[in-house]
Amino acid sequence: MSELAHGADGPIPAAEVPEMELPHPHGWWTTYVFSQDAKVIGIQYSLTALAIGMVALVLSWLMRLQLGFPGTFSFIDPQAYYQFITMHGMIMVVYLLTALFLGGFGNYLIPLMLGARDMVFPFVNMLSYWIYLLAVLVLVASFFVPGGPTGAGWTLYPPQAILTGTPGRDWGIVLMLVSLCLFIAGFTMGGLNYVVTVLQARTRGMTLMRMPLTIWGILTATVMALLAFPALFVGAVMLLLDRVLGTSFFMPTLVEMGQQLRYGGGSPILFQHLFWFFGHPEVYIVALPAFGIVSDLISTHARRNIFGYRMMVWAIVVIGALSFVVWAHHMYVSGMHPWFGFFFATTTLIIAIPTAIKVYNWLLTLWHGNIHLNVPMLFALGFIVTFVNGGLTGLFLGNVVVDVPLSDTMFVVAHFHMVMGVAPVMVIFGGMYHWYPKVTGRMLDSAMGKVHFWVTFLGAYAIFFPMHYLGLLGVPRRYYEIGETSFVPASAHDLNAFISVVALVVGAAQMLFLFNLIWSLWHGKDAGPNPWRATTLEWQTPETPPGHGNWGRELPVVYRWAYDYAVPGVEQDFVPQNQPLPPRAQVAKGDATP
Amino acid sequence: MTGTLLFFGGLVAFALWWLSRQGLAAKPWLESGVPGDAPAGDTTISAAKIGLAIFMAVVSTLLVLLLSAYSMRMEMADWSPPPRPGLLWANTAVLVLASIALHHAVHAAKRGRRDAVASSLLVGGTAGLFFVLGQLLAWRELASAGYLPANNPADAFFYLITALHGLHLLGGLVALGRTGTTLRRAPLARLQLSLELCASYWHFLMAAWIVLFVALAFAPPLDWLVALCTAPLR
Numbered sequence: 001m002s003e004l005a006h007g008a009d010g011p012i013p014a015a016e017v018p019e020m021e022l023p024h025p026h027g028w029w030t031t032y033v034f035s036q037d038a039k040v041i042g043i044q045y046s047l048t049a050l051a052i053g054m055v056a057l058v059l060s061w062l063m064r065l066q067l068g069f070p071g072t073f074s075f076i077d078p079q080a081y082y083q084f085i086t087m088h089g090m091i092m093v094v095y096l097l098t099a100l101f102l103g104g105f106g107n108y109l110i111p112l113m114l115g116a117r118d119m120v121f122p123f124v125n126m127l128s129y130w131i132y133l134l135a136v137l138v139l140v141a142s143f144f145v146p147g148g149p150t151g152a153g154w155t156l157y158p159p160q161a162i163l164t165g166t167p168g169r170d171w172g173i174v175l176m177l178v179s180l181c182l183f184i185a186g187f188t189m190g191g192l193n194y195v196v197t198v199l200q201a202r203t204r205g206m207t208l209m210r211m212p213l214t215i216w217g218i219l220t221a222t223v224m225a226l227l228a229f230p231a232l233f234v235g236a237v238m239l240l241l242d243r244v245l246g247t248s249f250f251m252p253t254l255v256e257m258g259q260q261l262r263y264g265g266g267s268p269i270l271f272q273h274l275f276w277f278f279g280h281p282e283v284y285i286v287a288l289p290a291f292g293i294v295s296d297l298i299s300t301h302a303r304r305n306i307f308g309y310r311m312m313v314w315a316i317v318v319i320g321a322l323s324f325v326v327w328a329h330h331m332y333v334s335g336m337h338p339w340f341g342f343f344f345a346t347t348t349l350i351i352a353i354p355t356a357i358k359v360y361n362w363l364l365t366l367w368h369g370n371i372h373l374n375v376p377m378l379f380a381l382g383f384i385v386t387f388v389n390g391g392l393t394g395l396f397l398g399n400v401v402v403d404v405p406l407s408d409t410m411f412v413v414a415h416f417h418m419v420m421g422v423a424p425v426m427v428i429f430g431g432m433y434h435w436y437p438k439v440t441g442r443m444l445d446s447a448m449g450k451v452h453f454w455v456t457f458l459g460a461y462a463i464f465f466p467m468h469y470l471g472l473l474g475v476p477r478r479y480y481e482i483g484e485t486s487f488v489p490a491s492a493h494d495l496n497a498f499i500s501v502v503a504l505v506v507g508a509a510q511m512l513f514l515f516n517l518i519w520s521l522w523h524g525k526d527a528g529p530n531p532w533r534a535t536t537l538e539w540q541t542p543e544t545p546p547g548h549g550n551w552g553r554e555l556p557v558v559y560r561w562a563y564d565y566a567v568p569g570v571e572q573d574f575v576p577q578n579q580p581l582p583p584r585a586q587v588a589k590g591d592a593t594p
Numbered sequence: 595m596t597g598t599l600l601f602f603g604g605l606v607a608f609a610l611w612w613l614s615r616q617g618l619a620a621k622p623w624l625e626s627g628v629p630g631d632a633p634a635g636d637t638t639i640s641a642a643k644i645g646l647a648i649f650m651a652v653v654s655t656l657l658v659l660l661l662s663a664y665s666m667r668m669e670m671a672d673w674s675p676p677p678r679p680g681l682l683w684a685n686t687a688v689l690v691l692a693s694i695a696l697h698h699a700v701h702a703a704k705r706g707r708r709d710a711v712a713s714s715l716l717v718g719g720t721a722g723l724f725f726v727l728g729q730l731l732a733w734r735e736l737a738s739a740g741y742l743p744a745n746n747p748a749d750a751f752f753y754l755i756t757a758l759h760g761l762h763l764l765g766g767l768v769a770l771g772r773t774g775t776t777l778r779r780a781p782l783a784r785l786q787l788s789l790e791l792c793a794s795y796w797h798f799l800m801a802a803w804i805v806l807f808v809a810l811a812f813a814p815p816l817d818w819l820v821a822l823c824t825a826p827l828r
Binding site for chain 2: 193205248305314
């Protein structure tokens with residue numbers, strides 16, 4: 001190891017990072033409800049996202065009941081089925097995954113991992129959460145309005161999204177669009193905070209290249225979200241105007257039931273471009289924080305420095321940039337100039353390169369590591385396997401000629417559930433088991449955790465593996481009921497029933513997780529400040545759970561990168577980032593493995 | 595479309611330029627110690643300024659995407675843009691005035707003259723209000739001439755683009771109002787920062803409006819740019 005500026009002769013004076021004024025709470029309401037502490041806001045975001053995620057989980061149960069046992073449940077009519085699909089998709093992608101990764105993990109971890117006291121704009125940060133909550137409430141309200149929530153499919157494609165005959169055409173679609181606009185406004189407030197905090201509030205010694213990969217993932221995803229969400233915002237506002245004021249941004253000339261509608265001249269394809277210009281980066285807005293978190297989980301629980309840290313950072317940035325030039329691969333079946341198809345297929349396949357670099361680096365980090373198969377590690381491993389699985393089918397679907405026949409089949413459902421459903425959720429669980437001890441001071445019960453993992457992991461495969469096969473058979477997605485179709489064999493119906501039963505079981509396993517979250521609050525083992533013996537700053541706080549302002553009197557000073565595990569020649573198997581010198585003598589330059 | 599690509603190209607180029615100065619080629623696993631005496635974050639620029647810059651980039655993205663949708667729609671055969679109200683020229687002038695006034699306010703604050711700051715703020719704020727009122731009048735003028743949002747996409751785009759710009763301007767007015775209320779008691783250094791932020795935002799709103807105005811009123815043909823960019827494909 002080489003020494004930078006300061007000598008090896010002991011501690012450095014306290015950090016000269018300018019102290020920020022913290023808005024200190026004055027009582028119960030400002031401590032726990034209208035709190036401006038990023039940690040409380042992070043917990044609020046997480047709990048709200050989990051709550052609305054439970055709604056989406058129940059919706060998926062209802063959908064599976066219909067698909068597995070068509071006609072058995074009289075309350076699921078075609079209209080309700082489409083509403084379930086739409087709300088399930090939108091809630092899971094936007095209100096659960098995006099909010100939980102950026103709002104939840106982002107708020108909790110960014111200041112702690114960077115050695116900051118709080119986010120740079122605490123008030124705006126608080127506002128961000130409350131607007132998010134409002135967006136969620138508006139969305140939930142659509143279940144209770146006449147006509148129910150919209151059933152336009154989570155992509156909300158016009159013209160059908162706002163035509164009569166689509167469920168929720170009267171109120172549901174309006175509330176959905178308003179809720180999305182609110183969400184975006186709220187997210188922008190949070191996003192500004194995350195980016196400026198990373199740029200400005202890092203403690204002394206925390207260079208960009210010493211940041212944990214979690215922060216790199218969240219930072220890049222936030223920048224992407226800030227640039228991608230405006231596209232959804234524009235699309236949502238224009239669609240809203242089409243619906244409410246009768247403009248024709250997206251609505252072509254239409255004849256409905258023999259009646260010429262007043263619309264005319266709009267372009268539905270324009271909406272698709274706007275939607276997917278947001279929609280594809282959205283995949284990576286969810287995936288990049290997951291990549292970052294999983295890197296930290298693997299390194300910590302395999303007691304080994306992350307392999308190819310630099311390459312990991314570069315790959316995150318490259319994936320972020322590339323994800324803006326692939327959106328039209330969601331639109332192959334909408335028809336496009338062949339050159340466009342060629343271009344977008346090429347860019348799509350190129351993304352596989354930085355992604356594969358990350359996967360190899362995770363595997364090489366595990367190689368010869370001291371792998372602790374505890375619950376966070378299990379989920380991290382589950383993520384790698386699932387992400388590779390989902391990514392490989394992505395290579396199929398990225399090609400125009402393969403995508404066109406498969407596009408409207410269950411194959412696509414299987415692909416995106418693997419790659420952006422199950423895989424990020426694995427990381428969310430892994431992250432929660434990993435950081436729960438810091439948040440609450442107690443460990444989650446690991447026996448329950450292992451049951452939760454195995455049921456979820458094996459169950460997810462039992463659900464989504466057969467779906468690939470159904471898709472190859474030609475079983476269409478989005479259909480309420482297949483009925484008697486000549487090319488669908490009877491065995492496909494049995495498979496559908498099997499998938500539905502497993503889906504119920506996997507859903508039930510999540511209740512165990514929720515129970516664990518609550519039970520461990522009182523009965524969990526005492527965690528102590530650093531139960532995983534991890535190097536990053538959040539584990540070095542003077543109090544657990546950390547108090548308001550995080551660091552007591554003085555900010556920590558960072559002396560090293562985040563992955564000094566099993567450093568050769570050092571007795572302790574980890575060296576925290578804020579520790580000036582390892583207990584033993586310095587190692588000769590070049591000994592440390594990259 | 596071309597404009598969007600250029601805009602995003604610019605953003606990516608800036609991001610890469612910035613990243614290239616952040617020592618991304620460092621080998622952190624070989625280093626320990628504290629590099630230099632400075633804190634890691636760049637504290638020479640205040641966090642609020644960076645936050646505002648990022649916010650303006652987000653708003654620009656929004657407007658660029660809107661313009662790109664507008665220009666894509668413009669190419670279709672049935673495009674019939676509404677006549678441009680002459681009032682828009684006056685509104686543009688008023689907005690430029692607001693921007694200049696805020697510029698003056700910043701300079702007055704630097705010289706420590708609270709009175710000049712107050713009067714400039716008043717002129718700027720009033721001009722901003724007049725701009726919003728002027729836009730509403732322009733809407734009325736168009737609407738009474740029969741150009742309603744539901745008639746033609748060109749009309750709808752006019753209302754949408756002016757409305758979104760106007761909403762951001764109203765946000766700016768709120769910020770300006772808040773700065774105005776602290777005028778008497780806030781220390782000048784703090785006031786200085788608020789004024790600089792307000793002025794930057796208003797310059798941005800003015801620049802954005804001029805781009806939007808040109809696009810709405812003159813709809814410049816960008817065929818040559820499209821031809822240039824698609825030449826390799828043909």
